Amino acid sequence: MIAVLAAQPGFATPPASHTRDRKVVAKPRPKAVPAEDVTEDPEPMRSEAANRMIAWVTAAHDNGTLPYVVIDKPTATLFLFSAKGEFQGYAPVLLGVGIGDDSSPGVGAKNLAEIGPAERTTPAGRFVAKFGKALGRQRVLWVDYTNSVALHAVITTHKSEHRVERLLSPTPDDNRISFGCINVGTGFYTKKLRPLLQRKGGVVYILPDTKSLDEVFPRVRLLPYLTGLASE
Numbered sequence: 001m002i003a004v005l006a007a008q009p010g011f012a013t014p015p016a017s018h019t020r021d022r023k024v025v026a027k028p029r030p031k032a033v034p035a036e037d038v039t040e041d042p043e044p045m046r047s048e049a050a051n052r053m054i055a056w057v058t059a060a061h062d063n064g065t066l067p068y069v070v071i072d073k074p075t076a077t078l079f080l081f082s083a084k085g086e087f088q089g090y091a092p093v094l095l096g097v098g099i100g101d102d103s104s105p106g107v108g109a110k111n112l113a114e115i116g117p118a119e120r121t122t123p124a125g126r127f128v129a130k131f132g133k134a135l136g137r138q139r140v141l142w143v144d145y146t147n148s149v150a151l152h153a154v155i156t157t158h159k160s161e162h163r164v165e166r167l168l169s170p171t172p173d174d175n176r177i178s179f180g181c182i183n184v185g186t187g188f189y190t191k192k193l194r195p196l197l198q199r200k201g202g203v204v205y206i207l208p209d210t211k212s213l214d215e216v217f218p219r220v221r222l223l224p225y226l227t228g229l230a231s232e
Contacts, residue, residue: 044090047075049213052220053205058085059226060219066128067196068203069151071182073122076172078184080192089192092167094154094183096122097176101208101216103147120179123149124208124216130201131194141197143182143204151182151204153189 046054050072057063057070063083070079073095080088097117101124129143129151140150154163166174167185177183184193196202208216 044077044079046077046079047072049207050075050077050079052213052223053207053217054079054081056217056220056223056226057081057205059223062126062219063203066200066202068205069129069193069197071122071204071206073124073207073209074172076175078182078188078193080196082196088196089188091184091188091192092172092175094163094166094175094177096120096178096180098180099176099209101125101211103144103149103180115179122178122180122182122206123147124206124211126217127204127206128201129197129204131198141193141201141204143206147180149180149182151184151193153186154183 050070053070057068063081063085065083067083067088068081070081071077071093072079076093076095077090078093079090082088098119098121100118100121103121103123104119123144127143129141131139132142132145134140134150138152140152143149143151154167156163161177163177163183164185166177167183169175205217207213214221
């Protein structure tokens with residue numbers, strides 16, 4: 001589920017009838033539903049890919065002066081960090097129903113009815129994300145504006161999708177449901193993520209589910225070298 005940004009500096013706003021998620025938020029306005037998903041565990045279990053990615057961002061200072069988010073697609077988990085690399089928490093996420101690490105060409109300009117299941121992917125990569133307005137006066141964190149991919153609180157426009165239940169289930173196997181947007185529990189979004197990123201935005205790293213980590217993030221290969229320098 002993705003919304004469409006109103007005119008904002010630095011973004012070219014496409015015509016109102018063309019983006020794939022504009023239809024979803026147009027009517028009725030989605031309502032965020034509370035989900036008890038906020039965890040305070042300072043030492044969460046992470047995949048090897050997530051550990052490598054986080055270690056590389058820390059060693060390379062790739063986030064610059066911005067807070068950052070690492071989204072591990074295979075485990076459907078989001079990890080949140082301050083600009084200084086301080087761990088802020090983690091939460092389950094919902095992702096695009098399509099398996100794949102690239103957005104189909106032109107998918108951001110399509111109507112929902114024109115987008116097939118295989119095109120509903122959450123792309124992997126590094127994105128500089130900023131908050132912006134969407135239809136219905138909703139503000140979302142735009143991750144990939146061109147392809148209409150945003151990060152926002154879970155919504156329940158279509159009750160049959162059981163999005164909150166999917167977030168709260170113990171397995172990531174049912175977390176593929178959106179058109180490409182990233183949904184996170186309302187509690188985590190409002191208490192953790194939005195306050196941290198709302199002023200300057202942040203860097204979002206989305207890990208792949210079909211490609212290798214090194215293929216999407218080639219510079220991660222430098223981690224042993226960077227770690228060695230730091231220890232000298």
